Amino acid sequence: MSESSRKAEALTRAEKAVLGEIWTSGEAYDNLVYLCDWIGNRWAGSESERQAAEYLLEKARQYGLQDVTTQEFRHDGWTRGPVRLEVVSPVAREVAAIALPYSPPADLEGEVVWVGQGEEEDFKRLEGQIAGKIVLSAAEASPGAGQRSSHRREKFARAIAAGAIAFLFANQNPGMMAITGSLTAGFPAEIPGLGLPKESGDYIVRLLKSGPVRLRIHVEARFAPTSSLNVIGRVGTASLDGPFLIVGGHYDAHDVAVGALDNAAGAVVCLEAARALATVADDLPMPVRVVLFACEEVGLLGAWHYAEQAKHELDRCRFVLNIDTAARGSPGNENLNLCGFPDLVPYFEKVGQEMRYEFPVKDGLSAYADHFPFAVAGVPNATMGATDASSGLIGRGWGHTAADTVDKVSPKALQASAATAARLLLRLAFEENWPGQHRTREEMATTIANSPIGWYVEKFGRYPFQPM
Numbered sequence: 001m002s003e004s005s006r007k008a009e010a011l012t013r014a015e016k017a018v019l020g021e022i023w024t025s026g027e028a029y030d031n032l033v034y035l036c037d038w039i040g041n042r043w044a045g046s047e048s049e050r051q052a053a054e055y056l057l058e059k060a061r062q063y064g065l066q067d068v069t070t071q072e073f074r075h076d077g078w079t080r081g082p083v084r085l086e087v088v089s090p091v092a093r094e095v096a097a098i099a100l101p102y103s104p105p106a107d108l109e110g111e112v113v114w115v116g117q118g119e120e121e122d123f124k125r126l127e128g129q130i131a132g133k134i135v136l137s138a139a140e141a142s143p144g145a146g147q148r149s150s151h152r153r154e155k156f157a158r159a160i161a162a163g164a165i166a167f168l169f170a171n172q173n174p175g176m177m178a179i180t181g182s183l184t185a186g187f188p189a190e191i192p193g194l195g196l197p198k199e200s201g202d203y204i205v206r207l208l209k210s211g212p213v214r215l216r217i218h219v220e221a222r223f224a225p226t227s228s229l230n231v232i233g234r235v236g237t238a239s240l241d242g243p244f245l246i247v248g249g250h251y252d253a254h255d256v257a258v259g260a261l262d263n264a265a266g267a268v269v270c271l272e273a274a275r276a277l278a279t280v281a282d283d284l285p286m287p288v289r290v291v292l293f294a295c296e297e298v299g300l301l302g303a304w305h306y307a308e309q310a311k312h313e314l315d316r317c318r319f320v321l322n323i324d325t326a327a328r329g330s331p332g333n334e335n336l337n338l339c340g341f342p343d344l345v346p347y348f349e350k351v352g353q354e355m356r357y358e359f360p361v362k363d364g365l366s367a368y369a370d371h372f373p374f375a376v377a378g379v380p381n382a383t384m385g386a387t388d389a390s391s392g393l394i395g396r397g398w399g400h401t402a403a404d405t406v407d408k409v410s411p412k413a414l415q416a417s418a419a420t421a422a423r424l425l426l427r428l429a430f431e432e433n434w435p436g437q438h439r440t441r442e443e444m445a446t447t448i449a450n451s452p453i454g455w456y457v458e459k460f461g462r463y464p465f466q467p468m
């Protein structure tokens with residue numbers, strides 16, 4: 001038998017073993033329930049985040065991962081205090097809102113301007129009418145095919161650039177779900193920001209039809225130095241000096257939710273794939289490093305830290321597979337989003353066909369998940385996510401609201417995502433004709449400069465979520 005048919009057989013054997021392991025296990029779901037229902041929100045720098053790290057560390061050891069340890073990094077934590085948003089004219093009324101993380105404390109009053117979706121053309125249309133006022137923008141929508149909609153940080157940046165004194169971000173999904181999302185990467189934001197439920201946003205927009213509307217904003221918040229832990233480990237006994245893979249997922253969540261979908265699900269899927277791969281560790285042609293990131297929600301802080309610490313060896317990293325919100329809806333909704341490597345789209349489409357488990361694959365420049373620090377370093381990378389059309393919700397859906405709870409996640413969807421992740425990692429490890437090429441940091445910088453966030457980098461001299 002030739003060497004390559006021996007390898008093909010070994011891959012098939014490993015794949016069947018790993019699939020059997022995942023489809024007969026409830027570990028991923030049990031871990032998700034524990035992280036969400038017993039530990040809690042896992043907010044960046046909090047006691048809850050630390051407890052989750054300790055729990056995941058223990059699990060990684062139990063599952064037979066090697067070199068299991070934590071990687072600590074310091075950052076400035078943010079803790080919310082009381083907040084109040086009031087209409088002061090033409091009527092007097094308090095409306096529901098929460099502070100967006102890293103909003104500075106504030107006590108201010110001003111006229112509000114509705115900027116619709118908060119895209120570049122919206123701000124152009126309102127040029128000269130925003131300075132000194134409060135901007136009200138729609139939160140995430142779902143862009144149509146081939147379209148892109150701006151991330152919160154981009155809308156916020158446009159408001160700052162136009163001279164706004166505060167920023168209101170209104171959910172587009174009904175149900176009194178105030179939406180959250182960090183304003184910065186772990187440093188005090190330039191102006192205060194609040195997240196509103198759709199009903200609050202719609203109310204203000206209706207009032208605006210009768211004339212000017214004045215609002216009063218009161219925000220209390222506390223900044224304090226703290227630290228967080230990436231949880232890291234390794235699967236496989238192949239040489240540590242050769243090529244390797246990275247699989248990751250963030251385990252932190254927003255403070256208003258337990259973040260079951262975003263991203264307890266991704267973290268437990270990552271760990272479950274690692275647990276299954278550990279049962280075939282000796283057969284893996286290259287090691288798989290497992291990284292459970294902290295502080296993703298406040299600017300990818302854990303991923304930036306890990307990528308910086310590993311920079312001397314990232315040229316040996318074949319691929320980074322990040323898992324974020326990958327178990328939405330019914331099982332089988334996975335998709336793969338490459339960042340800066342369009343030439344790999346056909347490769348992964350073919351892998352899906354060979355696996356008899358096809359999933360959508362696309363490439364785009366997204367700066368808003370833990371793959372990004374690796375993309376900046378020129379390492380081939382993707383984030384595996386999932387979309388759920390059945391919920392009837394747009395944008396982030398339940399994500400970034402208090403409704404991101406355990407009941408939104410099914411054990412089967414976790415199994416399907418863990419199976420997909422583990423099979424992708426196996427195929428990447430066994431691949432003899434890997435077409436992925438590293439790119440230089442300079443090449444990536446040019447790609448980013450020519451992307452939809454190019455203006456942002458030029459204007460602010462940094463990526464949208466990049467720590468100081």
Ligand SMILES: [Zn+2]
Binds near residue numbers: 250262263296324325
């Ligand atoms: Zn996430």
